[in-house]
Amino acid sequence: MNTMKIRLAAKTDMGIVRTNNEDNFQVAADLTSDKMQWINNEVYSLGEKGTLLVVADGMGGMNAGEVASELAIETVREYFSSDRLTDEVLKNRYSIEKYMNEVIVEADARIKQEAKRRPETRGMGTTIVIGWILDGKLYVSWCGDSRAYVYNPVAGLHQISKDHSYVQGLVDKGAISKEDAFDYPDSNIITRSLSDGTAKAKPESLLKPYELCDGDIVLLCTDGLNGMLRDSEIEDVIRNNEADMDCLADELIKAACEAAGSDNITICLCQILEGGGVCMPDTFESFDNRLAGKQRLDTRVPQHDTEETVKWYRKKTFIGLMIAFVLVLIGGGCWFWMQNKGESQVEMKAEGDKKDTEKDGKAQSATDTTEMRTETPSRAEKTNPSKSTKEQNETGAPLSVSTEIENSLEQISGVSKPEKTGEKKKEEPRLTLIHDNEPEHAGEKKEQNTRGQEPEKQKKSGEDTQGAVHPDSTHTQQYQVKEGETYFSIAKKFSISAEELMSMNNTKNTRLNAGDIILVPKK
Template sequence: MTDSPAQAQAGTIRLRLFGRTDVGRVREHNEDNFLIADLTRKSRSLLEQDRQQVVGERGTLMAVCDGMGGAAAGEVASELAVNIIYEKLAEGDVPRDRDDLARRLVRAVEAAGLRIYSEAKLDRQHRGMGTTATVAALIDSHLFLAQVGDSRGYILRGDRLVQVTRDQSLVNQLIEAGQLTEEEAENFEHNNIILQALGTADSVQVDLTYVELRRGDTLMMCSDGLSGMVRFDDLRETLRANDDPFEACRVLVEKANQAGGHDNITCIVAKFDGETLQPVSDEDAVLRYSKYSLPDDVANELTPAARRSGIKELDGPKIGETKDRLTDHGPSKSKVATTMVGGQSPLAGMDLGGKDKPLKGAWHEGPGAADDEVIIPVSGAPLWVLLAIVLGVFGAIIGLAFFLMRT
């Protein structure tokens, strides 16, 4: 039995934190969004007085979402995600314990995915939209991270930086299977393929991990516009050299832009302190990617069959949705944003209540560039199935191009 929030150190963990998002130097739309919220005070502000928090009985929430879909649809998806996740975790009773918080976190991410999927079917202009999501929450020393897609979470502990989330991408699956090395992955032709995203299907498999925080730990969450442009060693040294989260975010975004700024760039930096957190010790378990196992009764509630109970089965795209990806060919749409620091998005104040039943047969119809990120939501499938799909898709493209050239 886990401790209740009152027993589990609520109100005795302090954070200094900040978040920043930037359009980059190539993109014309910023399709990223982020969220920093004090759930106890129900505050989402990043004003100077809100950049320090004491973790209360409802906890602290942070999220980075990288939208996809083009023509403003990506920013709609990522904004829907952060709004719905916040609303789901801010409503209801205080979490009973950390397992209750973890369950609510997974459900909130799933609810966001279903809502984005439904909205995309209701509005033709938004068909095919989706978003990654990396979401962190805590009420005590257990920091939970819920992951869909390839945005990332890192922990800096002392001089060591560790990625504590796992990319849901074809490249990462090939690396884990021993088919690619880290060096080969940097130049891999199909590194734009991710395995799932919120909104591209009616359900997702949320990867739930955790970190047992120590005094002085730093959390950094980011979209691939940062992790894909700034080398790992530079990320570590920047976080070590900048104790102020505001300054750390500024320098990280600046480094991504100096490296080319090919994609939207978003990061959150949070530093943890407080007497309740244990100091770093030689006896601590090795900091690493660690999956969190919910109790059987809670885990059963989150199975696909249980998630669909009471929800009408929805039609929609399973393979082939695209995400605008970094490109060297320059901008092709009108610029609408540069940098946002805790600002209000165009969807602020939008009614997020219930909608009519989703339309049937809403398939993605928008054109995709050759370097767009392809979403193949087949998480858990054997590696040979993924490779067969990739080869089939690209073979069909080559065959079509040859046919068009001949005619």
């Protein structure tokens, strides 16, 4: 068990308007002792059975409220006597909270019995809030609008109980905010209390016990304090009087009286000096969210940073910056990789296009070379026929061209080699040797042969012209391709089809580049 050191104080005041005090309270520094007693501002060690704080706000007028609050406190004293707090009661959290709620229900029953016994007190009732500090934890049970707060220098002041009131119901529904509730009309209407009709009291406990921290100040009070001062004003008074609980109680009552003082004021205080945990700024987040209702408003006020708070924020900030740095590195790496990948794809595509262009240029050059070769021997034959005849006479073989030239001529004319050769063998006259002793006859025969060949050549030329389009100078002309032109656009200019134009240029490749030279029909 933790050795916890605490300092206590408790006071009540009638206020400046009321003529009687219907509030009541009880403090027990050590429940292990049979005597419920304490001394303001005295330092105590937390006993095995803990420390008790109780506040009750009576109502009903004509001294009836005072009777109801006194009956509630008497019931608490009885049930929290040392012999009643058995091991079964202290077994765990649930047994402790169950016992506290049973005490409140019993107080409700006794008040109702007293109202039946004494008709003049009928209509009396009271609120109640019990704080039990046990084994380093704060257990709270309540019925009505008397409150439990916890203040810590790091986190400020926070309400940990939830009012059973009409205004809190509006906050829960989201109709008004937590801040607006202070000034809202009918804020004194409560929805639960002891001796409220014939139904049994319905006390409430914290969702979970509060783990006490060093520097905490537990405050239990009636609405004579929190109804006169806002939470931020209560916090300012506490912050200025942290070192002295007795002085703090006086200052809180004084501030409430100066604000209005229209109700009785009762306060119980317990400060945790040592043996508690370390408070963090978000310790009270669950309590704040529960009280803020649907709007989930943050009711915390600005606080002064302590060394622990600064360390906590620095650690959180460092972790956040490290995470952000790692994310930036990952994002930058992904961006760099995507950029390099895109540039590589563009370079590969450009290189591929360049290779295709070079291949097309080579193919076009080869076609032009072939055409030039086919034209050269034909011109040679026409310009120097005697040389060919002489060579033929010397070798004794028929006049013919090379195989390469024949193949080129076949592609242009469209006449197959066997047919062409057959025609030559059939139509060309056989040449015979002329002896030296026959010069005149040789000249005549030569002239006859020459004359006989001319009609044959004309006949053959006519047949070839009918079979195919010849790219000769009589029917074609050279044309330089301009930017953006194609075989189709050029053919349209010369009133022929693209297929005929491509056949005229002996190509099946439809690609043209600006500056290329092609053959076109003469207009």
